[in-house]
Amino acid sequence: MPDASPALRFSNVGKTFPLYETPGQRALDAFGFYRLLPRALRPRFPSFDALADISFSVSKGERVGIIGRNGAGKTSLLKLVTDNFKPSRGTIERNGTVHSLMQTGIGFSNEMTGRENIHAALAYNRLPESEMLRVVDEIIDFCELGDHLDQPLKTYSLGMGSRLQFAVATAVDPDILIIDEILGAGDVYFTHKSAARMKGFVERGATMLIVSHSMQQILEFCDRVIWLDRGRLVMDGPALEVIDAYEVYLERLSRLGISSEDPQSRFEPPATSDEMKTRLGDGRDVYRWPGKKGVKIDSLSLENALGPTxxxxxxxxxxxGLSIVAEEGGDYICRYVITLWTAAGRRVGRIENDIDRFALAAGERRSIRFETPAQVLTRGRYFVSFSVYDVDKHGSAAGQEARYDVLAHALDFEVVPPGGDDDFLIRHPCRSLSFDPHDIKVQEAP
Structure with a gap:
C-alpha cells in the first residue's frame, strides 16, 4: 500500500521552449550570447508551452500511468522528473533516487560484445564499483543470451538486443522508477518475463511512473492515471475511469475525422470525466463511444439463477440483459456483442448472437437477454462491455460506420470461489441459436 508521504510533487510546473528559426540561433542562446546584449537588443523568439501549470503529487509506492496523444507533454514531464529538464516555472520535489527507463540502449556500441556493453552501460549510469559484479551476474542471468554475450552487438537480432538493453536498464533498483514505452522488449516469453520484473519493483515498494500507448499495460501496472493533452492536465483519477474517458475522446476525434496523432487538433478534451459519460434510462452512468443513429442501449442487467447480482x-x-431504444423508426438487422475483461484489461470472453431482425417505431424498446452455459472464471473482478452493430442484408458487418452503440466497461462483477486456490480460467465461445422477439438466449456452441 502507498504510504502518505509524497515521493514526488509538482506544484504549478510549466516548461516553455523557444522556437528558433535557425540552428545558429539555438547555439547562440545555448552559449549565453543573447544574455550579454542589452535587454532592448535581445531577440524575442516565439515559444511553445510543452507543459502549463501542472500540479499533482505521487505517494511512495504508487503506480501512476501517464497517457495522452503524441505531443501531449508526457515525455517532457518525465524528463522534468529525472532532472534532464529544468522547469521554466513552478517547483518539483523529489524524495528518493530516480532511475529512468525512458531510453534503452544508451551507452551501447554495435562493435562491442554484449558483455562489454553491459559494463559500459553500467559505467555510463554511474553504478558504484562495489555493486558492479552482482549486477552484471544478474543481468546475464536475466537476459538468457548464453554464448551470444561474447559476440558483437551488431550480430544480434532485434529481440536479442532488446533483451540485453532491457536487462541492463532494469538492473538498478531505485525509489522512483520512470518507464517510457519499453515493456514490449523481445518475444512473448520475454515480454511476460519483463512484466514480472516490473511487478517485482512494485512489490519492493518502488514508486512507478509509466508512459505507454498500450492501455492494457497501463491497467496491468497502474492504479491511477494522469491524462495530459497539449501540455495541460486533463484528468487525474482511478486508472479504468480515466482510460475509459480517454478512449471515448479518441473515438470522438475519429468520428470527426481528426487524427489522434495530431496534437494541434482543436477538439478540446473534457474538463471532467463526467463530460464523457452518458446516463442510461435505468439511471446508470456509462462511457458511450460514438456511433451511427438508429438504436441505442438504454438499460443493462446482470443476474445469476437467484436474481440481480x-x-x-x-x-x-x-x-x-440489455434493452435498446429506437432513435428513429425502421427495420433493423443487429448483432449484439458482449465482451468480458479482466481488471488488467485482458479480454477473456466474447458472447455474441447471430442476427436479430426486427422493426421498431421511434422511442420503442426491445429487450435482449444472453444466458451463457456454466462459466468457470478465476477469482477476481471483471468488466462487461456492450456493443450493438448494424448488419447489412448479407449478414456481415459493414465496417466501423456500422456501429450503433458501444458502452465500455459498463458493468462489473466479481467471481468468488467457494474456497481454495485451485480456481482456473476457461474461455467459453458462445453464440445465439434461437430467438424470441423479446428474449434472446445464447447457448454454448456445439
Missing part, C-alpha cells in the same frame, strides 16, 4: 461463483450461469 454482482457476485458469481464458478459454474454459475451468467445472465446478461
Amino acid at each position: 454482482d457476485k458469481f461463483r464458478p459454474g454459475e450461469s451468467l445472465k446478461v
Whole structure:
C-alpha cells in the first residue's frame, strides 16, 4: 500500500521552449550570447508551452500511468522528473533516487560484445564499483543470451538486443522508477518475463511512473492515471475511469475525422470525466463511444439463477440483459456483442448472437437477454462491455460506420470461489441459436 508521504510533487510546473528559426540561433542562446546584449537588443523568439501549470503529487509506492496523444507533454514531464529538464516555472520535489527507463540502449556500441556493453552501460549510469559484479551476474542471468554475450552487438537480432538493453536498464533498483514505452522488449516469453520484473519493483515498494500507448499495460501496472493533452492536465483519477474517458475522446476525434496523432487538433478534451459519460434510462452512468443513429442501449442487467447480482461463483450461469431504444423508426438487422475483461484489461470472453431482425417505431424498446452455459472464471473482478452493430442484408458487418452503440466497461462483477486456490480460467465461445422477439438466449456452441 502507498504510504502518505509524497515521493514526488509538482506544484504549478510549466516548461516553455523557444522556437528558433535557425540552428545558429539555438547555439547562440545555448552559449549565453543573447544574455550579454542589452535587454532592448535581445531577440524575442516565439515559444511553445510543452507543459502549463501542472500540479499533482505521487505517494511512495504508487503506480501512476501517464497517457495522452503524441505531443501531449508526457515525455517532457518525465524528463522534468529525472532532472534532464529544468522547469521554466513552478517547483518539483523529489524524495528518493530516480532511475529512468525512458531510453534503452544508451551507452551501447554495435562493435562491442554484449558483455562489454553491459559494463559500459553500467559505467555510463554511474553504478558504484562495489555493486558492479552482482549486477552484471544478474543481468546475464536475466537476459538468457548464453554464448551470444561474447559476440558483437551488431550480430544480434532485434529481440536479442532488446533483451540485453532491457536487462541492463532494469538492473538498478531505485525509489522512483520512470518507464517510457519499453515493456514490449523481445518475444512473448520475454515480454511476460519483463512484466514480472516490473511487478517485482512494485512489490519492493518502488514508486512507478509509466508512459505507454498500450492501455492494457497501463491497467496491468497502474492504479491511477494522469491524462495530459497539449501540455495541460486533463484528468487525474482511478486508472479504468480515466482510460475509459480517454478512449471515448479518441473515438470522438475519429468520428470527426481528426487524427489522434495530431496534437494541434482543436477538439478540446473534457474538463471532467463526467463530460464523457452518458446516463442510461435505468439511471446508470456509462462511457458511450460514438456511433451511427438508429438504436441505442438504454438499460443493462446482470443476474445469476437467484436474481440481480454482482457476485458469481464458478459454474454459475451468467445472465446478461440489455434493452435498446429506437432513435428513429425502421427495420433493423443487429448483432449484439458482449465482451468480458479482466481488471488488467485482458479480454477473456466474447458472447455474441447471430442476427436479430426486427422493426421498431421511434422511442420503442426491445429487450435482449444472453444466458451463457456454466462459466468457470478465476477469482477476481471483471468488466462487461456492450456493443450493438448494424448488419447489412448479407449478414456481415459493414465496417466501423456500422456501429450503433458501444458502452465500455459498463458493468462489473466479481467471481468468488467457494474456497481454495485451485480456481482456473476457461474461455467459453458462445453464440445465439434461437430467438424470441423479446428474449434472446445464447447457448454454448456445439
